[in-house]
Each structure stands twice: as C-alpha cells, then as structure tokens.
Amino acid sequence: MSAVRFTEDHEWIRMEDGVAVIGITVHAQEALGDVVFVELPEPGREVTEGEAVAVVESVKAASDVYAPIAGRITETNSAIADEPGLVNADAEGSAWFFKIIPADPAAIDALMDTAAYAKFIESH
Amino acid sequence: MSEAPLKTTPLDALHRRLGGRMVPFAGYDMPVQYPAGIMTEHLHCRAQASLFDVSHMGQASLYGAGAAAALEALVPGDMLALKPGRQRYTLLMTPQGTILDDLMVANAGSERLFLVVNASRKDIDLPHIAAHLPAGVTLQRHEDRALLALQGPAAVAVLSRFAAEVAAMPFMGFAAVKLAGIDCLVSRSGYTGEDGYEISVPSAAAEDFAEKLLAEPEVMPAGLGARDSLRLEAGLCLYGNDIDETTNPVEAALMWTIGKRRRMEWNFIGADAVRAMQDNGPTRLRVGIRPDGRAPARGHTDIATADGTIVGQITSGGFGPSLNAPCAMGYVRRDLAADGTELNLIVRGKPLPARVTPMPFFPHRYVR
Known part of the structure; x- marks a missing residue:
C-alpha cells in the first residue's frame, strides 16, 4: 500500500495493487456537514483528470467529486450510497467513493502528500 | 454582492464561543451551524428545544390610534380585528399586487403594533411603511433589541421556568413578559412548525439571557441551516426564494392571509391585481x-x-x-x-x- 495523496479539491487517492482508491478528505466532509446523498459514476466509464464524476450532497449543498487522475472507473462503493452518513464517519477509510485504473500510474506522484495537503488546508 | 462589512448581532461573541460556523446572510455574519451540525440541530428542535438567534430580522413598532387602519392600506390582513395580545402573519404588497415582504404583526395593546420583518427587506419595508403613515401614527425601529427564537416541544417547559404565564399563551399569542428580570416581548410562534416562542429582548441583556436559556438541559443552539430545513419541512415560505416581488399571493397559495372583510373591500395597495388574478385564475x-x-x-x-x-x-x-x-x-x-x-x-x-x-x-x- 502506497502513501496517500491529496488534491486541491479535497479528494484523497491511494494506490492498492495498481488500482487507485479515491474518496473525499476528513476536511471536506467537515466542511460539507451531514452527508445525505451520494451519486456515484458507472463502472467502466473513462474519465479525464479533473472531471466531475460523483456528487456528494449535505443537508445544505451539493458538491462535485472529481477524478484526481485520468483512467477507467472499475468499482464504486455502494455502501456510501446506501448509508451516506458513512462519509462523515469514516471519510478516509471505509467511505471511499470509486476506484480508477490509472492511465498513467505515475500521475499520482504529482499530487500533494500529507504534509503538503495539511499546509494547503491551512493556507485556504 | 455588497462590499459593505458584515453587521453582527448582539449574540456574535456567543456564536463564536459556541463554535458557530459563521456565514454572510442578509448583510449579517450569522451562524449557519454549530459543531453538532445541521442534522442534529434540526432533529433536536423537533425532539426538545433549540435556540436560534434571529436578531438580524427587523423589529419595529407602529404607535397611534390609527396604526391598524394605516397598516391595512399596505397589507391584505385584517389588522383592525387583531386583538391586543394577538399576532398575525401578513404581507406587505407592491402596487402590482406582488409581495414586498412577509411579516408578523402583533397588537401590543396601548395603540401599539409590533412588527417583525425579514432582515433582507427591512431597509425597504420600513421606509415604505413610514412613507404611508397618516398624521398621528409613527414608526419606530428597534435597533436596540435582539430577537431569539426558542422552538420545540420543550420550549414551553423551559420558558415557563423564567415566567410561568408564558405556558398559558395561545398559538400566535403576544405578551410583554419579564424573563430573568428583563422586559421582553414574547410571541408564541416561530418558523419551524413546532410549538415555541420568539422573544424580543434588549440587546444589552441578550447574551446573558441566551446563555441562561442554553443552560437549561433541553436547549441546544441551532443555526440558520437547521432553521431553513425546519421551515421547509413545515412548508413555510422563505422570502426571496418562494415569494418575492414577482409573486402574487394567489399563485403563492397565500390567500388564507387575506381577511374576509379585506376581500370584500379590496382596499390595500395592489388589491386590484390580486383580485384580477383570483378572478382569472393564476x-x-x-x-x-x-x-x-x-x-x-x-x-x-x-x-x-x-x-x-x-x-x-x-x-x-x-x-x-x-x-x-x-x-x-x-x-x-x-x-x-x-x-x-x-x-x-x-x-x-x-x-x-x-x-x-x-x-x-x-x-x-x-x-x-
């Protein structure tokens, strides 16, 4: 299991056996508040970097979740569609959103590491 | 959006101490939620009692023997039949028969009507009212008062500890009540669909009184987020969203606010257009x-x-x-x-x- 990387849109991404697992950060779920609905992409969909692929809605507002890297969606997490509150309870663990087979596995290295993301949050 | 600095309510420091997430709303820096979150705050209000700061809303009084008659020129509600100690929901109207604002009007007795208007509209409403007053009727803004809403099934038990007489108030009742030694104006009403009270309190005493309410075991603070989800579930209109200067009370399904006598007389600003839409159908x-x-x-x-x-x-x-x-x-x-x-x-x-x-x-x- 490789280190977790982060985007400026507050997604986390972690490589597991050549597949990128993606979710939203603890910081993101805090900012959103109580998550009440999650819309996930169709597996098999080819996505580009930065493309809006999922939606997360709190009581107050809707937000897009973006693909941090280009590739093909292989799997989505039906558990969070059934129980959206999981996103608040375990954002960076069991409440992952989707998995992508990266078009370029090196693309993840360009994203922020834990320290850089912490700094990014602090400055925004 | 306006570049003007945000105004704060008398409870601003309390919101920050409670960890409120502050957002701009109608020119005020207001808590959208506290650390508990909108969901918890909403459900708590339906289960127990929640305290909302609604001090951004406009409070004013009309004084004079002719106050009710003067207001009837501007609103379709029956103000002449509004008895002392009673409050009514009504609408300020445009000449086009659309809605300038929605508001609460209470008969405070002693030739005084007490008004609560929307924060976003008070600088439109109050000059509009002032411009239509006959001699002998005066409008006074209460910039020196905060407004708290205590809402939920436990609100009556909580507020009764401060003044037993509030338990006997009917829905949409209104009274001057001394709470914790403070002269308050209390109405049994709200914006959540629950039983509860709106309490007008002098700004200088507001924080101390709010903390006394929050010290009661049933009471939790709630922000604008929960206020919005509660009023939506209750089917209550939000001015600027559901009604505005493009909506007529007929299409807004607010004809119940128009008094029976007023529908005979059709003598408020915009009455012709409202009547026409009623006759022709929206x-x-x-x-x-x-x-x-x-x-x-x-x-x-x-x-x-x-x-x-x-x-x-x-x-x-x-x-x-x-x-x-x-x-x-x-x-x-x-x-x-x-x-x-x-x-x-x-x-x-x-x-x-x-x-x-x-x-x-x-x-x-x-x-x-």
Missing part, C-alpha cells in the same frame, strides 16, 4: 414536491413533465432530516398542481421522478 401555483428517491433537488431546479416540457421551477429544496428524505417547494403550471401529480425534476441534466405533495411535509405541532 397560471402557476406554489406546491410541495417530494422527489421519489434520496437525491435532493435545490432551488432553481427546473420541473418538467414526462415529455420534457418545462412546467415550473423549484424555489426551495433540500433534505428533510425529520422526513429522512428530500423535499421541496416550487411553482408549477396550474393544471399540474394537484396532489399526487407526477413530475420530473431536472437535476444535473437528468429527470428525477417526483410528485406534488401536500404541505406541511412534517405536521405542524403548534399549541392549540
């Missing part, structure tokens, strides 16, 4: 709408028929924590306004099945 109506699934539809979402024709728009929508489901209100073509009518909401380009549903979505639990 082309659209405000209705409640429940999406079939779990996806919320927000304000400005288009409403369509099965063939894709756009037949209306959502004006308020979100997730109802007490319904554990989304709910919305909006305007649809009149022939599609019947309860049970199936419609599609166009969310992110896709049709979301929904149906017209009677409001309130969550039953009102006002004291009777």
Whole structure:
C-alpha cells in the first residue's frame, strides 16, 4: 500500500495493487456537514483528470467529486450510497467513493502528500 | 454582492464561543451551524428545544390610534380585528399586487403594533411603511433589541421556568413578559412548525439571557441551516426564494392571509391585481414536491413533465432530516398542481421522478 495523496479539491487517492482508491478528505466532509446523498459514476466509464464524476450532497449543498487522475472507473462503493452518513464517519477509510485504473500510474506522484495537503488546508 | 462589512448581532461573541460556523446572510455574519451540525440541530428542535438567534430580522413598532387602519392600506390582513395580545402573519404588497415582504404583526395593546420583518427587506419595508403613515401614527425601529427564537416541544417547559404565564399563551399569542428580570416581548410562534416562542429582548441583556436559556438541559443552539430545513419541512415560505416581488399571493397559495372583510373591500395597495388574478385564475401555483428517491433537488431546479416540457421551477429544496428524505417547494403550471401529480425534476441534466405533495411535509405541532 502506497502513501496517500491529496488534491486541491479535497479528494484523497491511494494506490492498492495498481488500482487507485479515491474518496473525499476528513476536511471536506467537515466542511460539507451531514452527508445525505451520494451519486456515484458507472463502472467502466473513462474519465479525464479533473472531471466531475460523483456528487456528494449535505443537508445544505451539493458538491462535485472529481477524478484526481485520468483512467477507467472499475468499482464504486455502494455502501456510501446506501448509508451516506458513512462519509462523515469514516471519510478516509471505509467511505471511499470509486476506484480508477490509472492511465498513467505515475500521475499520482504529482499530487500533494500529507504534509503538503495539511499546509494547503491551512493556507485556504 | 455588497462590499459593505458584515453587521453582527448582539449574540456574535456567543456564536463564536459556541463554535458557530459563521456565514454572510442578509448583510449579517450569522451562524449557519454549530459543531453538532445541521442534522442534529434540526432533529433536536423537533425532539426538545433549540435556540436560534434571529436578531438580524427587523423589529419595529407602529404607535397611534390609527396604526391598524394605516397598516391595512399596505397589507391584505385584517389588522383592525387583531386583538391586543394577538399576532398575525401578513404581507406587505407592491402596487402590482406582488409581495414586498412577509411579516408578523402583533397588537401590543396601548395603540401599539409590533412588527417583525425579514432582515433582507427591512431597509425597504420600513421606509415604505413610514412613507404611508397618516398624521398621528409613527414608526419606530428597534435597533436596540435582539430577537431569539426558542422552538420545540420543550420550549414551553423551559420558558415557563423564567415566567410561568408564558405556558398559558395561545398559538400566535403576544405578551410583554419579564424573563430573568428583563422586559421582553414574547410571541408564541416561530418558523419551524413546532410549538415555541420568539422573544424580543434588549440587546444589552441578550447574551446573558441566551446563555441562561442554553443552560437549561433541553436547549441546544441551532443555526440558520437547521432553521431553513425546519421551515421547509413545515412548508413555510422563505422570502426571496418562494415569494418575492414577482409573486402574487394567489399563485403563492397565500390567500388564507387575506381577511374576509379585506376581500370584500379590496382596499390595500395592489388589491386590484390580486383580485384580477383570483378572478382569472393564476397560471402557476406554489406546491410541495417530494422527489421519489434520496437525491435532493435545490432551488432553481427546473420541473418538467414526462415529455420534457418545462412546467415550473423549484424555489426551495433540500433534505428533510425529520422526513429522512428530500423535499421541496416550487411553482408549477396550474393544471399540474394537484396532489399526487407526477413530475420530473431536472437535476444535473437528468429527470428525477417526483410528485406534488401536500404541505406541511412534517405536521405542524403548534399549541392549540
């Protein structure tokens, strides 16, 4: 299991056996508040970097979740569609959103590491 | 948006101590939620009692023997029949028969009407009222008063500890009451669909009094987020979303606010246009709408028929924590306004099945 990387849109991404697992950060779920609905992409969909692929809605507002890297969606997490509150309870663990087979596995290295993301949050 | 610095309410320091997430609203820096979150704050209000700071709203009094008659020129409600100690919901009207604002008017006795208007409209409403007053009637703004809303089934038990007489107040009752030694103006009303009180308190005493209420075991602070989801479940209009200067009370389904006598006389500003729409029938109506699934539809979402024709728009929508489901209100073509009518909401380009549903979505639990 490789280190977790982060985007400026507050997604986390972690490589597991050549597949990128993606979710939203603890910081993101805090900012959103109580998550009440999650819309996930169709597996098999080819996505580009930065493309809006999922939606997360709190009581107050809707937000897009973006693909941090280009590739093909292989799997989505039906558990969070059934129980959206999981996103608040375990954002960076069991409440992952989707998995992508990266078009370029090196693309993840360009994203922020834990320290850089912490700094990014602090400055925004 | 305005560049002017945000105004604060007398409870600003308290909001920050409580960890409120502050957002700009109607020119004020207001808590949208506290650390508990909107869902918890909403459900707590329905289960126990929640304290809201609504000091951003405009408070004013009309003084003079002719106050009620003067106000009747501007609103369609029956102000002359409003007895001392009673409050009524009514509308300020434009000459075009549309809604300038919605407001609460209480008869405070001693030739005084006490008004509460929306924060976003007070600088329009109050000069408008002042410009239409005859000699002998004066308008005074109460910039030196805060407004607290204590809402929920436990509100009566909590507030009774400060003054036993509030328990006997009827729904939409109004009284001057001494609470914790402070001269307050109390109405048994609110914006949540629950029993509760709105309490006008001198600004200087507001923080101390709010902390006393919060020290009661049933009471939790709630922000504007919960206030919005509570009023939406209760089917109550939000000015600027569901009603505004483009909506007529007929299409807004607010004809119940027009007094019987007023419908004979038709002598308020904009009455001709309201009467004409009533006679000819509106082309659209405000209705409640429940999406079939779990996806919320927000304000400005288009409403369509099965063939894709756009037949209306959502004006308020979100997730109802007490319904554990989304709910919305909006305007649809009149022939599609019947309860049970199936419609599609166009969310992110896709049709979301929904149906017209009677409001309130969550039953009102006002004291009777």
